[in-house]
Amino acid sequence: MIDLRLIETFIQAARRESFSAAAKALRVSPGAVSQNIKSLEEQLQTRLFTRTTRQVKLTPEGQRFLQRCAPAVEALETAATEIQQEREAFRGRLRITSTTAFGRDEILPLIASFQAEHPELEIELSLSNGFVDLVAEEFDLAIRGGILPDSDYIARLLVPVTxxxxxxxxxxxxxxxxxxxxxxxxxxxxxxxxxxxxxxxxxxxxxxxxxxxxxxxxxxxxxxxxxxxxxxxxxxxxxxxxxxxxxxxxxxxxxxxxxxxxxxAIQSRGLYAVYPSKRFAPKKLTAFVDHLVEAFAHRADLVFS
Structure with a gap:
């Protein structure tokens, strides 16, 4: 497999007909560009550029290679951009599971207010008093009470419980x-x-x-x-x-x-928003959890003191 960094270096140099201009675009040194092009040519066993002291030009083989690989790289870049935009967007489905009474009485109104702000977002709420495996059952978020065991999940306290x-x-x-x-x-x-x-x-x-x-x-x-x-x-x-x-x-x-x-009375438990630990959690998920935390921060009527 050819390193995609070598392909990207080649495309930048080919389009600019300059190793130094490609280096500036890629934020690397001209020497790094030259070495990447050399490595690519060695892997392909083909000369891609003719070099003079003033400029570089694509060889016929280089031109054919550019015609083939440039659309593929653009497709990869488009896919990456779409995934990033989808992660940041407030659309698609957000699946939530909660205990029955608390979910119906307290979480549902907050779902309504959040969805009013983000009408393109589809929210599914499943109410159950039994244990739900978030990963196996493909839920994004669980509202759980009690004493949480140690796990790889992220748990944010909503309401302390006595x-x-x-x-x-x-x-x-x-x-x-x-x-x-x-x-x-x-x-x-x-x-x-x-x-x-x-x-x-x-x-x-x-x-x-x-x-x-x-x-x-x-x-x-x-x-x-x-x-x-x-x-x-x-x-x-x-x-x-x-x-x-x-x-x-x-x-x-x-x-x-x-x-x-x-x-x-002893404050020994809590109600938590729990979701799988992910490096890149969708923005719609983290924003909804923030929405819950902010709302319950003002609910003194649910806290015993």
């Missing part, structure tokens, strides 16, 4: 308000189950040491498979639950839930 223990005013009036974590044993508890493992999640509280997390296994009387449903069930008086602050706070602010022992 697990909060909550009950409805009606439930607490009927069953009494627990004063400590130990008091939960005498109450109806709403748990959440992990679909892959079928394990009911332990509840999280601050530990005895700074930065330590205490996990408490519970015996639930009701089980949900997503946080929004658990929060809704608690608001309906089915029992006490622990859900993320992003789910609990709107219900607390609406007077439908009361937070219990807030001093034990």
């Amino acid at each position: 697990p909060l223990v909550c009950g409805s005013p009606d439930y607490l009036d009927r069953h009494g308000t627990p004063q400590s974590i130990e008091d939960l044993n005498g109450h109806r508890l709403i748990g959440m189950r992990s679909n892959p493992s079928q394990r009911v999640f332990a509840w999280e509280f601050t530990g005895s040491k700074p930065g330590e997390t205490q996990r408490v296994e519970i015996a639930p009387t009701a089980i949900m498979n997503d946080p929004a449903s658990a929060g809704r069930a608690a608001a309906l008086g089915m029992g006490i639950t622990q859900v993320g602050s992003n789910v609990a706070l709107p219900l607390i602010n609406a007077g439908k839930l009361i937070v219990l022992f807030p001093e034990t």
Whole structure:
């Protein structure tokens, strides 16, 4: 295979009939141009230029070679330009996956505002509470909650999440308000189950040491498979639950839930925008993530303090 740099040097020198002019266009030394032409001629076993002290001219073989290779190089340059323009453009498809409730209630409105600014962009939103393999299922972006494992993905925090223990005013009036974590044993508890493992999640509280997390296994009387449903069930008086602050706070602010022992709450999780680590991520992807980060930076109503 002939090095494309040699071909480009040849084309520049042929069109300018000057090695020094070609060197200036390529931002290399005249000696480098001369050496590249010499290397190309040796590979082709053909003399491409006749050289005098004042100018260089293409030989008949050089003219034929220029006629054949110049269109091919131009096609490569056009392809490269189109790819770069496509990467920078706000068009084509952007595929996003998100947890169901947060995607519907919080991400969808931001998709609408982003698409209004970029109407040529096609956005697909897939809602699922299960694990989604971005690469295998060809998604550009995932909105994920929890504690993210180490990976080669890029993860940008959207909303910090604090697990909060909550009950409805009606439930607490009927069953009494627990004063400590130990008091939960005498109450109806709403748990959440992990679909892959079928394990009911332990509840999280601050530990005895700074930065330590205490996990408490519970015996639930009701089980949900997503946080929004658990929060809704608690608001309906089915029992006490622990859900993320992003789910609990709107219900607390609406007077439908009361937070219990807030001093034990620990900010241990988050909602993240996650995408595969790429050196050249499409601009439409990074711009949309910036759009999300900027929007949630002003959402104090979703952050427990």
